[in-house]
């Protein structure tokens with residue numbers, strides 16, 4: 001068997017062409033008003049700086065603008081809340097991205113939940129998570145929503161599959177599990193206290209690695225014909241799953257890099273465009 005490569009890089013690039021057309025249409029119907037994503041970066045973490053820059057670059061590629069808010073690492077929770085409220089009330093801003101993680105003195109959850117639901121295009125609010133989990137509309141958390149778009153594009157049928165999500169973070173593992181449940185998978189969430197992790201994974205038709213540990217999930221834990229999604233990314237271009245030998249025996253897999261990562265930014269941009277369409281068109 002030769003596995004299908006779930007090529008997020010190619011899909012994201014192809015989608016950007018369509019996004020540019022949608023942005024052009026928004027500008028036309030809004031008499032020149034441009035969709036704007038506001039990004040907030042607190043502190044000077046090099047990886048976060050890179051991600052924020054990549055998000056701004058993606059905006060420009062499709063004709064959107066971005067406003068970059070940069071705050072010192074000493075910023076307080078209240079200081080960040082004030083900035084978010086300022087952006088919430090700015091009618092020119094259609095989406096808000098608060099780059100995660102924020103410095104440890106900040107209560108991140110409170111700040112995420114300050115973002116107006118209609119501007120929560122990165123899908124980080126508790127309210128958005130709750131609505132999505134209930135099958136109601138909310139912008140999805142960008143990484144899992146990007147994974148769902150990737151699986152859908154490659155016609156990976158989810159219904160009825162036994163899915164194992166390894167990781168339960170608020171921005172990745174938990175929303176991933178709820179999205180797979182919405183798509184009628186039977187979902188197991190594993191985490192750091194899970195016993196016999198390999199047993200759970202060995203029974204899974206679909207495995208999502210969202211652990212944050214390089215090549216932590218062993219390739220020989222994964223059964224033949226499974227669909228393998230690696231959300232992890234570590235220096236050197238490796239993920240959370242050891243992909244060795246898998247392309248010869250699984251149904252489909254995401255490469256690292258070039259699988260999940262590009263779909264995350266692409267989904268953020270898509271959702272910012274959707275938010276702008278609701279306000280402008």
Ligand code: NAP
Nearest residue numbers: 143167168169172191192210211212231232233260261264
């Ligand atoms: P996180 O907040 O650190 O969460 C990691 C999760 O893994 C936690 O739920 C933790 O369980 C679980 N875990 C840790 N050790 C484990 C073990 N031994 N066995 C089973 N589960 C274990 O990380 P995250 O933000 O979700 O990110 C996960 C990965 O995705 C990272 O590699 C990150 O770089 C990547 N990521 C990629 C993108 C993208 O755009 N491609 C976006 C976000 C994140 P507990 O809850 O019990 O601690």
